[in-house]
Amino acid sequence: MSDLASLTISKARDLLSTGEVSALELTEHYLQRIESSRNLNTFCFTATELALEKAKSCDRLMSSTDRGKLCGIPLAVKDIFCTQSLPTQAASKILEGFVPPYESTVTERLWKENAVLLGKLNMDEFAMGSSNETSVYGPAINPWQDPNEATPLSPGGSSGGSAAAVAADLCLAALGTDTGGSIRQPAAFNGVVGIKPTYGRCSRWGIIAFASSLDQAGPITKTVRDSAILLEIISGHDKKDSTSVRCEVPNFEAALNGDIRGKKIGIPKEYRIDDTPAEIIKLWEIGINQLSDSGAEIVDVSLPHTKYSLPTYYVLAPAEASSNLARYDGVKYGYRATLKDDEGINELYKRTRSEGFGDEVKRRIMVGTYVLSAGFYEAYYQKALKVRSLIKRDFREVFSKGVSAILTPTTPSPAFPLGSKNKKSPVEMYLNDIFTVPANLAGLPAVSIPTGITEKGLPLGLQIIGPAWEEANVLNIAHRLEKDSNFRIKPKQWWTS
Amino acid sequence: MPINSKIVRRIGDLARIDLSITDVDMFSEQLGEIVDLMNQLDGVDTSSVQEMDSEIGNGHENRPKDIVNEGNCIELILKNAPETKEGFFTVKKVIE
Numbered sequence A: 001m002s003d004l005a006s007l008t009i010s011k012a013r014d015l016l017s018t019g020e021v022s023a024l025e026l027t028e029h030y031l032q033r034i035e036s037s038r039n040l041n042t043f044c045f046t047a048t049e050l051a052l053e054k055a056k057s058c059d060r061l062m063s064s065t066d067r068g069k070l071c072g073i074p075l076a077v078k079d080i081f082c083t084q085s086l087p088t089q090a091a092s093k094i095l096e097g098f099v100p101p102y103e104s105t106v107t108e109r110l111w112k113e114n115a116v117l118l119g120k121l122n123m124d125e126f127a128m129g130s131s132n133e134t135s136v137y138g139p140a141i142n143p144w145q146d147p148n149e150a151t152p153l154s155p156g157g158s159s160g161g162s163a164a165a166v167a168a169d170l171c172l173a174a175l176g177t178d179t180g181g182s183i184r185q186p187a188a189f190n191g192v193v194g195i196k197p198t199y200g201r202c203s204r205w206g207i208i209a210f211a212s213s214l215d216q217a218g219p220i221t222k223t224v225r226d227s228a229i230l231l232e233i234i235s236g237h238d239k240k241d242s243t244s245v246r247c248e249v250p251n252f253e254a255a256l257n258g259d260i261r262g263k264k265i266g267i268p269k270e271y272r273i274d275d276t277p278a279e280i281i282k283l284w285e286i287g288i289n290q291l292s293d294s295g296a297e298i299v300d301v302s303l304p305h306t307k308y309s310l311p312t313y314y315v316l317a318p319a320e321a322s323s324n325l326a327r328y329d330g331v332k333y334g335y336r337a338t339l340k341d342d343e344g345i346n347e348l349y350k351r352t353r354s355e356g357f358g359d360e361v362k363r364r365i366m367v368g369t370y371v372l373s374a375g376f377y378e379a380y381y382q383k384a385l386k387v388r389s390l391i392k393r394d395f396r397e398v399f400s401k402g403v404s405a406i407l408t409p410t411t412p413s414p415a416f417p418l419g420s421k422n423k424k425s426p427v428e429m430y431l432n433d434i435f436t437v438p439a440n441l442a443g444l445p446a447v448s449i450p451t452g453i454t455e456k457g458l459p460l461g462l463q464i465i466g467p468a469w470e471e472a473n474v475l476n477i478a479h480r481l482e483k484d485s486n487f488r489i490k491p492k493q494w495w496t497s
Numbered sequence B: 001m002p003i004n005s006k007i008v009r010r011i012g013d014l015a016r017i018d019l020s021i022t023d024v025d026m027f028s029e030q031l032g033e034i035v036d037l038m039n040q041l042d043g044v045d046t047s048s049v050q051e052m053d054s055e056i057g058n059g060h061e062n063r064p065k066d067i068v069n070e071g072n073c074i075e076l077i078l079k080n081a082p083e084t085k086e087g088f089f090t091v092k093k094v095i096e
Helices: A009-018 A023-036 A048-061 A105-112 A160-167 A184-190 A224-234 A278-293 A306-327 A345-356 A359-372 A377-400 A426-433 A437-442 A471-485 B005-014 B021-043 B074-078
Strands: A043-046 A074-078 A116-121 A173-178 A193-196 A216-221 A264-268 A297-301 A405-409 A446-453 A459-465
Touching: A009 A023, A009 A224, A023 A043, A023 A048, A023 A074, A023 A116, A043 A160, A048 A116, A074 A105, A074 A160, A105 A116, A105 A173, A105 A224, A116 A160, A160 A173, A160 A184, A160 A216, A173 A193, A173 A224, A184 A193, A184 A446, A184 A459, A193 A224, A193 A471, A216 A224, A224 A446, A224 A471, A264 A278, A278 A297, A278 A405, A278 A446, A278 A459, A278 A471, A306 A359, A306 A377, A306 A426, A306 A437, A306 B021, A359 A377, A359 B005, A359 B021, A377 A437, A377 B021, A405 A471, A426 B021, A437 A459, A446 A471, A459 A471, B005 B021
Parallel strands: A074 A116, A074 A173, A264 A297, A264 A405
Antiparallel strands: A043 A116, A173 A216, A193 A216, A193 A446, A405 A459, A446 A459
């Protein structure tokens, strides 16, 4: 029997279909790994009984032709996806005790294909953060270690638990969400693959909202092939989400032929920012050469409004968040503050929100409230919407000249130690999103794949951004780069108890 | 306009968030820093640009009519409420 922990979805699928491994064996194996890896703090809820029952039913189905594309595949999902009858808190105290009466569309699509849910994964509170440190459960820990650093590393965020769990082989793959880089940055920090699809490719129904015009769900996996498999299943129009688009979902896995000859790959000069470490620039150059050697045509491109992406994002995302999070009032669900006898409804709202939200969430709600308030709406919110148009136009112009995709680094640094960013300066943390935010603002698909390591042995990722609805093309280029870079290093397993 | 404690208290009121004196000091400084970041947008000429208010252009033009086709699940909805009575959410008395 091959090592169950190192399986990918595609390999596990083969072993399950030939009967070399049973769904129950696989699920038990991962449940044991989750149990012995508690100090990584990746899972905030483990669905042990449910997973075992599901695995048994998958084994009964295994000989059937309509068993489902993911029959018996153990997966885990970020705590932001509503899972019917299972706790869902978006890592926030304010959703303490919330058990959704319905299932998110994307997770429902996984269970329809008979995937096995192992549990819910840690994240930044309401997906607001780039380090996992804003979680009410405490941060998930990156399985990679810096040999010169006693403090554990951040897994990134907000889908840090998802990426760390995949990197530590605690599930075959996971789902995350990405509003400004929350799939791609943790994927890069943990040496795994993560894709944010085109806005509208996947339904947002049942995903706890952060910034509705930017949020998208996507897979975090060990290989590009696995991302292709999962993305195809979770994609497609959903009448419950009016922003999901009715367009054909290609067979993403079939598109992975690795042939990129003649494709034009754009290298944007604006991503060469001054403070980027030399090893990231070097990794980028290696990636460029590998794509060129595989037959792609490398062209310099310009995205002139790139430097305004971060300020635009930090106006629009908090504005939308302040509106979305107005629903948490201590009345309908979740946490409710205890009041004194002489206190009324206003105190209920204010105290509940004050005690239920963490500092980063409060900060973003307040920024959003400020930019939407009378006197500031035009100067900030409306202005940011206009700059967003320009950012989108930059990409459109590049792609209209025949460029198939754009290659950039995913992050401006490798994973950093937990607690190392200045808590007093939120903007220092926001700078982590500098390379990932533009794709969200323009609604474009973007994938991060691990292609190298730093001198200290930490993984680094490259990002491929494509035109809207061109995930098949983006994944195929990623597949090529995955083969060429041959990234096979795994973190040393120091964490098991 | 610089962010001062008066503005922070006002935003806290609008956002229905109670702020302690320490919170007001912390958020005054941090919001100031974030507003400085946002002010970088002043460097862009947007006089001839239309604001982007949705993902229109990526195929989102045809929105379906918003028709209610599920409902009548009061019990299910109230299950998550901190306090309920006779099929309603309950809060402290609002009208004297």
